[in-house]
């Protein structure tokens with residue numbers, strides 16, 4: 001194979017991969033759908049609304065400042081829904097007294113915040129966001145007085161949380177914090193604290209729903225399965241205390257912006273046309289602008305929702321407890337009760353104990369949940385002992401938790417992983433896309449944190465690709481629909497697309513360095529350029545439409561590349577995948593500052609040396625190839641007739657270099673205070689890239705010679721020699737007499 005063939009075969013393979021990916025994505029966008037709920041009509045239809053358990057998970061008081069968790073919790077406690085039908089559970093994987101302290105303070109504030117929100121029908125019920133807009137009312141009105149009082153109270157709350165940060169004397173004096181003494185985030189026993197329980201439970205609108213803080217046991221040598229583990233503990237504790245048929249999962253950094261979010265979700269669950277195949281979960285389209293590169297949310301979600309149902313994206317999602325407990329649609333009768341087969345299968349207490357673990361109380365509550373029966377009236381405090389038991393590190397040993405029930409464990413992308421399992425059982429799901437979005441997040445700014453997050457997503461997706469849920473095999477065994485299966489194939493293998501992308505970015509440079517052709521000539525080049533141009537404009541439009549900058553593309557490309565490396569190490573058994581919690585920025589609380597677009601993350605603690613490597617390498621290779629072309633090959637006398645590389649390849653190189661230049665420019669020209677810190681990673685990646693470049697460039701020996709094994713050959717383009725006379729400097733002479741064989745020949749100079 002000559003150089004041209006290598007380049008063309010590579011180009012063909014890369015193009016084939018892109019086309020396959022494009023087909024997968026096109027399949028997603030064919031039939032977009034979303035649900036439009038009418039919450040006002042809900043009361044006419046349903047007189048006894050079902051209960052809902054709301055889960056918030058947090059893991060690290062430093063990367064997830066408690067004031068963020070407080071705002072999330074307050075936005076949920078104040079939703080428009082009967083408070084006696086709600087309960088809020090916060091799981092703290094950081095076992096932080098500061099988080100617990102902040103939540104206790106938040107409850108005191110909630111006692112005035114919830115009535116205020118309901119009295120004045122406040123829109124956004126996360127106080128930090130609400131107080132960003134000035135009061136629109138006459139100075140001395142009752143509302144304006146209440147507003148000013150609430151704002152002062154919220155500022156007091158924020159101040160208390162800030163003062164308590166890094167100052168443990170706030171907790172030391174209080175016996176309630178005893179459980180936190182001598183604990184480490186990675187080494188402590190289970191803590192369950194009922195911050196507030198609504199003992200009366202008569203459904204007064206002004207009440208604060210029950211509110212519980214939990215932190216499961218941890219030991220350094222035990223795997224705890226990150227968010228999935230935390231969610232399963234939340235399911236168990238809530239099962240013991242309230243056992244609501246529906247559960248809402250919200251990340252600590254995502255607050256509800258719509259007071260009717262719960263009622264809207266119930267509109268879908270309680271649809272009259274409900275059949276056993278009805279919705280397993282309702283996912284909200286969360287505000288993805290801040291999330292940046294998460295394009296799935298912004299336009300693919302609706303597409304998937306039109307097939308078998310939206311994908312669960314980890315936050316802003318309402319689940320049904322029965323489905324999470326492993327039910328199949330066939331297990332449910334048309335009227336919602338369990339089928340007789342399922343009842344027989346599940347009623348044996350032994351089976352349930354094998355699935356749900358040894359806690360008798362939990363087994364009983366699971367049996368009730370499966371039959372849609374409520375827990376008998378019970379004090380929360382009476383369940384603390386049982387709740388502590390189900391938080392034990394050994395509790396899930398030899399049970400179905402994380403395998404067939406609850407959030408699944410075999411990928412750090414637990415949301416998609418769990419969602420595949422639900423759809424594989426034949427359930428459908430729904431999507432609500434309200435404008436403005438009903439849940440909004442504080443997502444990482446563009447920069448290393450975003451790359452780390454993207455790398456985690458991609459590694460998790462690849463983990464699914466190789467686990468037992470893999471879409472590669474799933475299609476043949478499960479009840480998943482064909483196009484839904486293609487969606488999961490596209491999600492789980494999308495990061496593999498970064499490899500052909502990498503090769504493609506290097507291909508024009510390779511051709512220039514080896515003087516071979518990549519693009520066709522003449523008319524064909526024109527056609528080619530038209531298609532490439534159209535594709536570039538289309539891709540740009542796709543990025544710009546949801547209001548993103550092209551900058552967002554890089555974390556996705558780079559994170560995907562690194563995830564391939566991660567998963568290879570995992571498959572070889574060299575390392576394990578880790579869930580690094582994304583750093584959250586504290587929301588602005590000052591009046592007048594607004595929730596603007598994400599900023600570059602210059603205060604990140606993530607060292608971005610390695611993340612800059614692909615960009616630096618690609619840029620250097622392309623610049624080096626261009627320099628070689630301009631200087632070594634003399635651009636202006638270079639003739640395309642030789643069949644080697646020409647202006648088209650050089651333009652390709654320039655295009656690629658221009659794509660990557662902003663990434664590096666952005667990092668080097670970052671805020672001045674960050675520049676010194678940036679310089680070190682940049683110089684390191686420069687040197688790493690230079691050594692890689694050195695190994696990629698053609699051999700640095702005499703330009704006339706190439707080596708293969710031990711032998712030396714003239715560097716001749718054999719296929720271009722033809723039959724015409726070709727002048728040479730040397731000739732091979734071997735003499736022979738008639739009838740005899742040739743003597744040993746030798747190469748002699750011509751003069």
Ligand SMILES: O=c1ccn([C@@H]2O[C@H](COP(=O)(O)OP(=O)(O)O[C@H]3O[C@H](CO)[C@@H](O)[C@H](O)[C@H]3O)[C@@H](O)[C@H]2O)c(=O)[nH]1
Nearest residue numbers: 057058059093226227230251252314315412413453581582
């Ligand atoms: O050991 C852990 C790690 C994380 N979390 C919580 O999980 C949530 C998500 O973590 P975050 O760092 O914010 O990740 P994101 O990338 O923003 O989250 C998206 O992607 C994750 C999967 O990678 C999903 O778990 C999330 O729901 C989804 O919003 C947060 O509330 C964390 O507190 C835990 O409770 N325990």
Ligand SMILES: [Mn+2]
Nearest residue numbers: 251253443582
């Ligand atoms: Mn998050």
